[in-house]
Each structure stands twice: as C-alpha cells, then as structure tokens.
Amino acid sequence: MSTSTPDLTHGAGHGDHDDHVTVPLLERFPGRGSAAAWPLGLVGVLLLVGGTFLSWSYTGDVLGDLSINFYPGGVQICMIVLGLVALAFLLAHRGPLSRLGDWLDSAAAVRNLGLGAVAYMAVAIGVIAYESGGLINVNPGGWVSLVGALLLAASGLMLVSRQHKDPLFAKTTSWLEICAIIVLMALVLFGAAYALGIGDGASFVLFLMFVAAAATALAKSGVFTWIGLIAQKNRPVLMLGAFAVAFLFPFTQGGSDENMSIATQVLIFAATALGLNIVVGLAGLLDLGYIAFLGAGAYVGAVLSNSAFATIGWKPPFLVVVLVGAIFSSILGLIIGSPTLRVSGDYLAIVTLAFGEIFRFTMGNLDGNNGPDLTNGPNGVPAIPDLNFFGFDFGQPHNVAGITLGRFANYYFLLLVIAAIIIFVFVRLNNSRIGRGWVAIREDEKAAEAMGVNVFGLKLFAFAGGAFLAGMAGTVKAHHDVSVTPDQYIFLESAFLLAAIVLGGMGTVAGVLVGATILKLLPEKLRFIADYRLLIFGLVLVLMMRFRPEGIIANQRRKLEFHEDDEDLAERIEEVHLEEAEAKA
Amino acid sequence: MTEFLQQIVNGLTLGSLYALIAVGYTVVYGIVQLINFAHGEVFMIGAFGALATWTVLFKGQHGLWVLPIMVLGAVIVSVLTAVVMERIAYRPLRGAPRLAPLITAIGISIFLQEAVRLFYPGAKSKLTFPEIEVVSGTALQVGGLTIQRAAVFTVGALAVSAVLLWFFVNRTRLGQGMQAVSQDPDTAQLMGINVNRIIVIAFALGAALAAVGGVAQGLLNSNIDFRMGFLAGLKAFTAAVLGGIGNIQGAIVGGLTLGIAESMATQFIPGQFGGSAWKDVWAFVLLILVLVFRPQGLLGARVVDRA
Amino acid sequence: MTVTDTPPPPATPSTVGAPILEARGVTMRFGGLTAVKDVDMTVNEGEIVGLIGPNGAGKTTFFNCLTGLYKPTEGVVTLSGQVIPPKPRAVVVAGMARTFQNIRLFANMTALENVMVGRYCRTSSMALTSILRGPKFRREEAATRARAQELLEFVGLGDSAENLARNMPYGDQRRLEIARALATDPKLILLDEPTAGMNPQETKQASDLIFRIRDSGLAVVVIEHDMRFIFNLCDRVLCLVRGEVLVQGSPGEVQSDPRVIEAYIGGGDDDEDDDPTPSLDAGTTQEEQQ
Known part of the structure; x- marks a missing residue:
C-alpha cells in the first residue's frame, strides 16, 4: 500500500498497455497514496447515493421525474447502483471484502467509477439546466451527488493499486461460476429491456454512460478477465443462458x-x-x-x-x-x-x-x-x-x-x-x-x-x-x-x-x-x-x-494481428492459452 | 458513322473526367500501396469548393475570367481535404494490416459526404452549378457532331494537367523524389528524401487534379450533389486499374478507354441490356474482368504482385 | 551410393534405398536471366543430400522449383516415379514438405496449432462433419492433436505446445517449422538453411534432429552455408554455382575439390541472381529479413 513505484502496482502479467500511458499523469495527482483516500471515497459514495434520494430537478418533466424527494427516478437509480458497486470495491481495497481485493485492482475500479460518475452527473445537470432553462432549476440533490462523484473520483485517483494476483489464476468452484454467468445474463436481459423502454434520448445517453462507466471499471479491475475465463470454461452454460435471455426478451416488452x-x-x-x-x-x-x-x-x-x-x-x-x-x-x-x-x-x-x-x-x-x-x-x-x-x-x-x-x-x-x-x-x-x-x-x-x-x-x-x-x-x-x-x-x-x-x-x-x-x-x-x-x-x-x-x-488472435509489435500482449495471451490447457487437463 | 464518332466524342469527354480522378488513385497507390477509397469524395469536394468560391466572390458573374479562380478555389479545398485526411487518418495506420486503411477510407468517405450534405447550405438536394461564358451554353456543332462546350473544357483540362504532371514528375526535384520513393521507400529515406513529405505531395497532386475534374463535372452536368463522388470515384478507380495502377500514363489511357467503352456500350449493346440503364453495370463488369484477368492493367502496373 | 568417409552419423549408418526424388534438367529463367540451368538431382530413400553454393547460386530458386512455388521453365520433377505438378499443395500431398529460409510460421498460433495445420492435407473433415461433430470428427480431431503433440516431442518442443509461435526462441521456431513440415507425412523433407542464425550448440542439436528424421525413414535435402555442418551431416553433396551443378559427390570429394574452393572465394561476389540468399557466414541477417 505504501509503495509508490507504479510498476509494482500492477500484478503479475497485468500489463494492460493503456495503463502505462496513464500512470505518469496519475502520479502527479496531489495526495496520491495518502491515508485520506479511502475515507474520502466512503464519504463520496455516501454523498453520491444520498443525493439521489433528494430531488435533482425543480421541474418534473426532465429526464423522467427527478423532482420528488425520497423517490429516486431511473436516472438516479443508476447512480445508486454505481455508488454501491464503488462501495464494494472500496471495501475490497481495505475492509471486510479485502480477500476480493487480493485478486482485483480495486483502486482502478474506484477511479473509473468515480470519473464515470462525474461525467454522468455533469451531463445530467447539464441536461436539467438546458431543458428547464438555467442552472437555477437544478435542485440540491443533484449538487450533492455531483460533489459525491467528485470526491469518489478524487479518492480513486489518490488510491494506489494494491499488489494483486492475476484473476486468471483464481480457482473458483463451478457453481459460483455458473451463478456468475446467470447473474450476468440476468443483468443483460434487464439492461436491454430497460434500455429499450427508455423514452427520451437524454436518459438513454445517461444510461449508456452508466453502462460504459460500470463496464470500464469492471474491465480495469480485472473482473472481465475472470468472466472471460469462466465463460470459456462453461461455454454450454453461457450459450444456453444467452439464448434463454434472448428468448425471454419479448416477454419483457x-x-x-x-x-x-x-x-x-x-x-x-x-x-x-x-x-x-x-x-x-x-x-x-x-x-x-x-x-x-x-x-x-x-x-x-x-x-x-x-x-x-x-x-x-x-x-x-x-x-x-x-x-x-x-x-x-x-x-x-x-x-x-x-x-x-x-x-x-x-x-x-x-x-x-x-x-x-x-x-x-x-x-x-x-x-x-x-x-x-x-x-x-x-x-x-x-x-x-x-x-x-x-x-x-x-x-x-x-x-x-x-x-x-x-x-x-x-x-x-x-x-x-x-x-x-x-x-x-x-x-x-x-x-x-x-x-x-x-x-x-x-x-x-x-x-x-x-x-x-x-x-x-x-x-x-x-x-x-x-x-x-x-x-x-x-x-x-x-x-x-x-x-x-x-x-x-x-x-x-x-x-x-x-x-x-x-x-x-x-x-x-x-x-x-x-x-x-x-x-x-x-x-x-x-x-x-x-x-x-x-x-x-x-x-x-x-x-x-x-x-x-x-x-x-x-478476438485475441486478431488483436495480435493488429498489434504485431506488442510483446506484452503476446505474452499475456500465451498465459491464457496455458491456463486453458491446464483447465482441460 | 456519325453515331460512332459521336460516341467517341462522348466517351472522350467522360474518359477525360475519369482520367483526371484516376491519376489521384494511381499516384497515391504508386507511392504507399494504398487504395484511397475516399478519393471520389475529394473530387466531390472540389466541385463544391468551386461552387462556394463562385457564390462567395462572384455571384451573378458569368465571365470566363472567373473560371480560373473557381478552379483555384476547388484545388485549394480539395488539396486541404486530402492533406488533412492523409495526416490524421492514413499516416498513423502505415504498417497496419491492409484492412485498417480500407475501413478508414470507407469511414472518411461517409464522413465527407455527410459533412457536405449537412454543412454546405442547400446541399441536401442538387445544387445548380454556375454557367460560365464560353465553356457552358449551346453545344458546338462540328460536321454533324454535337460537342458540349464543357466537354472541350474537360478534354483541354486533362491535356494541360497531363503536360504539367509530366513536367512535374520528370523535371523537378520533388517529382524525382516521388519516383524514388515509389521504387523503394526505405532506400529513398536513407538517401535523405523526406518520405512523409513526398506522400503528402502525392495526395495533394491527386487532389488537385480531382478538383479540376470536379469543376469539369459541374460544368458538364450543370449541377452537383454530395453523392457524386461515390460512383465517379469507383469508375475512376476502374480506370486506374485498367491502365495499370501505379502508372500515371496508365491512368490517363485507362480513363479514356473506360469512357469510350462506356459510351459504346450504351449505344451499341443491342436489345434490352443496352442503353443507359445498364451502362454502370457494364462499367463494373469491366472492372471485375480487369481485376481478375489483367490486374496489372493495360500498360502494366508498377507493382504487379504484392503477395 | 557408398557410405561416406567423413565422420559417420551417430545412429545407424544410412541404408540407401531406391531413388525417391528425381529432378531432370530443371531450368528456371526469369526474363532473360537464367537462375537455375539444367540441374539434375536424385535423392534416394534414407539419404541426406546437401545443397551448397555461394551466394546467389540459385539454391533457393531450385528449392522453389522442386516444391512448386515456381513452375520451372524446363525440366521434370518426379517423386517416387510420379511426375508432380508444380503446385505447392500438390507437392505436399505427393509427399514432399519444406521449411523456409526466413521462418514462416503462423506467428499468432500456438506451437501445437501450427503443427496441426500441417496435418490439414492428411485429414478430411469437411464443413458438414465439422458443424455436426459426429464420432468421426472427434476421432480425427483427437488423432490430429495427438500426432501434433507427438511431433512436437520428436523435435524437442513437447513442453512448448501452448506457446505462441511468435514468442518462441529463434532455435525453437526453426524446430517448430520442421515439426510442422513433418506433420504432412512427407517421404522427403527439404530444409532451407535449418541452422541459419544458430549458435554451435543449437547447430549440434539440429544435426541430431536431422539424423533422427532420416532414421525414421525419410529422405532429407538440406541447403546450408555452414560447411562443417553440411559435411558432417550429408551422405552426398551438390555444389551449385551460377545455377549449374559444379560438383556432386561425397562430402569428402566435394570438400577437396579445388573448383568448390575457387567458387566460394573467387566467385562469391557475383549477384546476378535475384535469389535472396544471404552472405556466406551471416546467418543472422535472416532475422532482419522477417
């Protein structure tokens, strides 16, 4: 935790080349590695989620209805979900879920969730202001959530990634894996049905931003690596699940x-x-x-x-x-x-x-x-x-x-x-x-x-x-x-x-x-x-x-074809091959 | 016989237009082995550049003296487009798998068409191209043949461009640099030639000729629209391949050949499959036949097999 | 053919059988340039034949004529008495496989997959079988995998099966290429500079491998620049100069022939040929060529 050399912050083989670009910038962020980062994040989550229970908008006809206290609309619920996910990662970083943090890059996840939340809140407030004629129509709840998002982002930027093991080598039981796939499928179904049901374009864009923020955070934390692996291991379950979701979709409409x-x-x-x-x-x-x-x-x-x-x-x-x-x-x-x-x-x-x-x-x-x-x-x-x-x-x-x-x-x-x-x-x-x-x-x-x-x-x-x-x-x-x-x-x-x-x-x-x-x-x-x-x-x-x-x-092989000179990537993909071969044996 | 000669005249006109565009494909291909799919849009933008020049500076004027300035305007807009395109989209992809620049080109092509449609005032439908004295107006009658005035301009523009091009490629330092790069870019680089600059010049050169083509098209059709680049670009590409891609003389020969072949097909293919409804089909059939059976073209490509 | 007087191979002495590959009057012209001129070559079963010659002598061009990459202007190539058409695939199907001077592995496939591709022409699952996956498909797929693994072990890469070809060390890539060629079940294998860029220890391993390939019943043709390697390895050596066979005979004969020395020292700088063979001792240049 106290380490400040960026190279050590990456676990074995976790050499996503994007990170190399961002590291120098992150290092310059004031207060990086300070002990305040973690509590700051908790406060951020609290404010972010708390804000959603307050009214965001004076008028009730923008982005669904966000004008009622203690009755969050769809746009606000997205932020609640995002906040809870961030909380989970914070607790994985230090606290009761820290065993999870041994495997995942929780700091990167918090960082991406925070930045995503800031962007989301900025757009949401912008839309409210634009559609109802002025920032004056943005109610305190919106500002509270925005401040929460900013704090969360700051916390994410200040947190230093823990040394973590590569999720590729996590040994999980098969029932857990199948549950994960089912949950994933259910989320996809629910998300798709929800997205299709959204009436106005602005809410739709916000929903997409939410999905993008959550997806990047999960990807950066390494969850997707694990999901990719279990998807490969349980291919029939995945296929069946996907088909079931697609089959059930019309019934949600x-x-x-x-x-x-x-x-x-x-x-x-x-x-x-x-x-x-x-x-x-x-x-x-x-x-x-x-x-x-x-x-x-x-x-x-x-x-x-x-x-x-x-x-x-x-x-x-x-x-x-x-x-x-x-x-x-x-x-x-x-x-x-x-x-x-x-x-x-x-x-x-x-x-x-x-x-x-x-x-x-x-x-x-x-x-x-x-x-x-x-x-x-x-x-x-x-x-x-x-x-x-x-x-x-x-x-x-x-x-x-x-x-x-x-x-x-x-x-x-x-x-x-x-x-x-x-x-x-x-x-x-x-x-x-x-x-x-x-x-x-x-x-x-x-x-x-x-x-x-x-x-x-x-x-x-x-x-x-x-x-x-x-x-x-x-x-x-x-x-x-x-x-x-x-x-x-x-x-x-x-x-x-x-x-x-x-x-x-x-x-x-x-x-x-x-x-x-x-x-x-x-x-x-x-x-x-x-x-x-x-x-x-x-x-x-x-x-x-x-x-x-x-x-x-x-597709891993295609990726290599487009990045012929990326040795890190090649080595990482090779690890996946070895892992799969091991799983088969 | 008159019919035949008339079709030759029509074919030469059309062919000159194709040739003006085809040079752009060939020059770029000869140097970076890239099919600049978006070149047809550069041609289209040239036409709009000319129209914009006229609308802003000379609205209501029809004297011949505005034509050179319109052409200049067209050339400036086209060259800028091509150079920016090369710098932003193509240059970073050098050395990437072939698929990447091709898809980029499709992207640029759609982007440019839409940009013109959305941001050029009134471009959502066809726009009238100004009439210019001497080069538009009543057609000339020569011995029973009808020759459009704009056709004379088109053929003339090709002739002048061809001479200037020849002079540039063979008699200037830059032109010789271009030849060197097309032979062997690595060695050329070692010999102190700035390869990036040469590539930009190749793009600019092709764009300039395409812009002239754009003006010619405007005068010939007396209107222009944002879709005109797609088909013209494809046909010009056919012409470039027909003549042997990478070969500048080939592009001109190929353009003229394609133009004449198309006119002849319209006139002389009997029965229901003749006529103007099928002329594009025959042009594409020709394209396929050439690509399959003589990919090196009529005059031989600079690069025959790039396995 | 008699057993040579150079150090005999470590395993059994070669048992030379009937001719397997016969090239008669192979000539290859590019425009006005004759790269290979009227070359005859016979390879017998269980024999290792070396092909040497100075830079640009037409060795690789001759190889390409044999393997169908080029269609020779004149001449006939027969394999086990059958004339083989000059198409790379027909040549492989007929039973002649090759490696490349500049390694041409499928870089983004694993070692095992590379070798499995080599099995392509000896397996037959087509679209419908692949889609429906009947017992035949499974059996064939399992057999392909097993055979590929076996070949990897044969060349000493048993542990690298899941490594991507591009990540493997240079020497391993050369061996992998040999395994891939062996997977096509050839009667004859042509190796184009199998030790280029290798250190002495790797070269030693390579010659051991070639002996083992020969002992498993295949005939081998090797192009190489490393004289010591070739004279230790081969039963017979052909020296090609300017597209023609200069000398042919046992390693001892060729080694002591003054014309060979003359050709290497005197004529080494002729490069009228477009054959991209690198200079005599600089095997390492191939790494750059890739």
Missing part, C-alpha cells in the same frame, strides 16, 4: 410492437453481420458487397411468395423457399468468388463492392423494359404476405402465458432460430480443421499453401458459405419487411455490416452482437442525432481503426 420492431431489426442485422463475420473475421476476406447476398435471398423470398406482385408462378412452402434462397445466394457467391478469390486483398474488396453495385442496378433494371420482368424494377415486390407455418400466422398476435406477443415478436423468434443456426455454424467451423486452415491463411497465405492447406478451396467455401447464410436470412427479411426494393441493398448497408464487425470485434460472436446492437439501436433511440447519424458513423469508423482496430470485444 408487454406486447409493445415498437420495441419489438427495433429488436427484430437488430436481429436481422446481427444475423447478417454474423454471416459476414465468417467471411471477414474467420477467413479474412474483405467482402464489401455482402448485402447483395442478403438481397438475393430476399428477392427469392419475394418472387416465390404469395404476393400479387410476385413475378414467378411457383409458390413452394416457405422452408423450400429458404433453401432455394440460400442456394441461389451461394451460387452467386460461387460465381463471383471462383474467379475473384485469386486476387489479393484490396482488389477483392473492390471486386465485391462492384458486384454489390451490379446486383443493385440489375435488380433495379429487370422491370420488363430493360431486360425480363423479374423484380418490378425500382418499385420492387410489395405486399409480401406474412408467413404462415402450419396454421401459425406470423401476422397475428398470440397469447403466451398471459403476455401478448405481436407480429414482430413472432418474427423475432424465427430470426432467433436463424441467428442461432448462424452462430452454431460459426463456432463449430471456427474450432475445426477448417477454422485452423482459415487462421493459417490469414497469417501467411503462401506458407499455408506450402503446408498443404487448400487455400483457394477454403476461401471459396467461406465466401459461398457466408452467402448461403445471408440468403437464408434474406428470405425471412422479405416477409418481415413486407416489400423488397433495390434501394434496401445499397453499398452503405454493406459498410454498416462491416462496421458492426469492426466495431464489435472481428472474429467474435459476442463482439458482433454488441456491434450490431449498437449500430441499430443507437439511431433508433437517439432521434435527436438522426441527421448526424452517418456523420458520426463515418467518424467512429476512422477513430476505431486508429485507436482500437480489434474492436470492443477483441
């Missing part, structure tokens, strides 16, 4: 079609992005025309549907349509892939982009005037009827256990199945002979070829396989969207899909789910930035590539 519509869109987008992730993340092929394969599936779904505007007379059952759409899509993939996969990286990107544009133009042209009438040209195929599985009408609401599930919920379940199939394929392929071949190709194509890996075959398989999955999703999308038009399949959509992968983390399932959710959910919830959506999107892509090219949730 009380039949609200608006939220379910967003959720369904997120799911379509995520499923497609996961398919693309096989191509980009696993096989390392940059495909900028992937949306065309979704489009191909959708067009097949449309022209083989019962729509009065369908141009082909054949109306097979939907399962057949799904198969036809997927196969048609993958044939397109083979046609475009077999000659082009011999060209190198950048050129492949351009070829696929050109292919995507050709697809869109062609669909827009085949209206009977310029070529055969297949797609009705720019008008597309409208009025596609809802699906009907053995009498189960997707267009009608259904009652399950007293909860109404509307049209979108029906599609949501269907899409969930498709997403599950894609995830299943993704994970299984990744951990197989084929997956190893893909990594080898990404690492060194020539060496892979010289070691007998069928480079061309594997690339083509990824390309056509990805197209197959997109085609499958496309047929459902056609029914979900009711109409299919060429302008749904523009280049920007491909860019969005790619962005979901890049943002979330290439080659990971969780990352792409997070990326897809962020990209689809934010614009829906943040209507006030709607016009600036693409501007911000472009900027985020550039910044992401500059500062965190491996994405929010990084």
